[in-house]
Amino acid sequence: MVNDRNPSTHNMLLGFIAGISTVLALALLMFCLFWKRVIPFFNKPKNLKGKEFESLKYEKISIRCFNLEELERATKNFSQDCLLGSGAFGNVYKGTFELEGILAIKRSHSESFLSVEEFRNEVRLLSAVKHKNLIGLVGYCEEPEREGAKILVYEYVPNGSLLEYMIGNTRRSLTWKQRINIAIGAAKGIAYLHEEMKPSIIHRDIKPSNILLGENFEAKVSDFGLVKSGPTGDQSHVSSQIKGTPGYLDPAYCSSCHLTKFSDVYSFGVILLQLISARPAVDNAENQSNQHIIDWARPSIEKGNIDEIMDANLFCQSEPCNMKVMLKMGQLAIKCIAQEPKHRPTMTQVCKELEQAHYSDDSFSNKEPETRGSVERYDCSQSFVSLDGVGLEKFHVDMDSFSFKSTNLRCLENNSFSIDIDKNNVSRI
Numbered sequence: 001m002v003n004d005r006n007p008s009t010h011n012m013l014l015g016f017i018a019g020i021s022t023v024l025a026l027a028l029l030m031f032c033l034f035w036k037r038v039i040p041f042f043n044k045p046k047n048l049k050g051k052e053f054e055s056l057k058y059e060k061i062s063i064r065c066f067n068l069e070e071l072e073r074a075t076k077n078f079s080q081d082c083l084l085g086s087g088a089f090g091n092v093y094k095g096t097f098e099l100e101g102i103l104a105i106k107r108s109h110s111e112s113f114l115s116v117e118e119f120r121n122e123v124r125l126l127s128a129v130k131h132k133n134l135i136g137l138v139g140y141c142e143e144p145e146r147e148g149a150k151i152l153v154y155e156y157v158p159n160g161s162l163l164e165y166m167i168g169n170t171r172r173s174l175t176w177k178q179r180i181n182i183a184i185g186a187a188k189g190i191a192y193l194h195e196e197m198k199p200s201i202i203h204r205d206i207k208p209s210n211i212l213l214g215e216n217f218e219a220k221v222s223d224f225g226l227v228k229s230g231p232t233g234d235q236s237h238v239s240s241q242i243k244g245t246p247g248y249l250d251p252a253y254c255s256s257c258h259l260t261k262f263s264d265v266y267s268f269g270v271i272l273l274q275l276i277s278a279r280p281a282v283d284n285a286e287n288q289s290n291q292h293i294i295d296w297a298r299p300s301i302e303k304g305n306i307d308e309i310m311d312a313n314l315f316c317q318s319e320p321c322n323m324k325v326m327l328k329m330g331q332l333a334i335k336c337i338a339q340e341p342k343h344r345p346t347m348t349q350v351c352k353e354l355e356q357a358h359y360s361d362d363s364f365s366n367k368e369p370e371t372r373g374s375v376e377r378y379d380c381s382q383s384f385v386s387l388d389g390v391g392l393e394k395f396h397v398d399m400d401s402f403s404f405k406s407t408n409l410r411c412l413e414n415n416s417f418s419i420d421i422d423k424n425n426v427s428r429i
Helices: 002-046 054-058 068-074 116-128 162-166 176-196 251-256 261-277 293-303 323-336 347-359 362-366 370-376 407-412 423-428
Strands: 083-086 090-097 101-108 137-143 149-155 211-213 219-221 384-387 390-393 395-399 417-421
Touching: 068 090, 068 101, 068 137, 068 149, 116 137, 116 149, 162 211, 162 261, 176 211, 176 219, 176 261, 176 323, 176 347, 251 261, 261 293, 261 323, 261 347, 293 323, 323 347
Parallel strands: none
Antiparallel strands: 083 090, 090 101, 101 149, 137 149, 211 219, 384 390, 395 417
16 A cells, blocks of 8 residues: 555655746746846836937837936036026026037926926927927937936027017017018927827917027927827817916916917917017016006007007118018917907918918019109209109208107117208298
């Protein structure tokens, strides 16, 4: 009996050992797979030295990932000498690279992104956006072990932002043609976000400081820190916490927290008014008691008196300003700021109206307006001229001491003013 039981017991023991060995082998195999595939996934932020995130690479993100040392060298350790500007998101520096040349480096404040994933989402979004009127993302840098560095690297634009021209920090004023071209370019960039991206993208922070000017003063919309995916399917809006810049925020969005593409349209309408008048969105002067540019400009536009709100510099340039185009821009701005979002045009419609206004100036450029032409054809050496059969006395104006009350004509101000009239011809008027 004992001899019969021993082989059976021996076989059971062997089977038990074989089973344990199989389980251990499978466990070891699973551990190896886990170590090779899963562990690196969690360790990605620590292995970014000059390489792309594997997660972003898996998503076919092709932009470059810079390491922090490269950016420090390019900006002289983020020195004040390289500082281009500063905002709520962070500081923007001018970086010089051996291969890439000059780039703009946007270093975020530590609290600008709530999480690493939020930063990565913006990288994913910007890498998918390709349009000549949107600032191009060249690369990024994320090194959590280095003070949580989160940096975006953009193409560099040499002429700064529209804000610099609107508030008068630059000595050079924009011509009326440059202004409408900037409006058209910015509108095309925003329309691309609204109509071409799927799902649509709402910028939420359209303002002059976020419209950069390229080498030929072409507009490039920038700063996508507040972008939000638009409604999809049957949705009419997306619910969102109110974010943006006072003066450009859509009142309908502020009162309902319902964000739509028309919120960007409202902001763009404010910018159109600023392109015409070169005034701030909200006038903080004591005598203005925080008057909004809309309240200030609307009465003149509705009456068709665009000259009452135009930037005085437009009257002082060698090329006469096309008043009809300026008026059309003003009237379009009023459409964009309609109280009900559904009554506002889409950005695609805004583009078309601006282009129609721009190209309608061919007759203005190629044919002299009658009044302007008739004046130029007369001999100004004579003291008396006639315009369309009406006799007019010629005045001699000595600009030595004079001040206009109208802000529209402030470019003509000087120190003295006198008028000499040829009295011999007074009786002929």
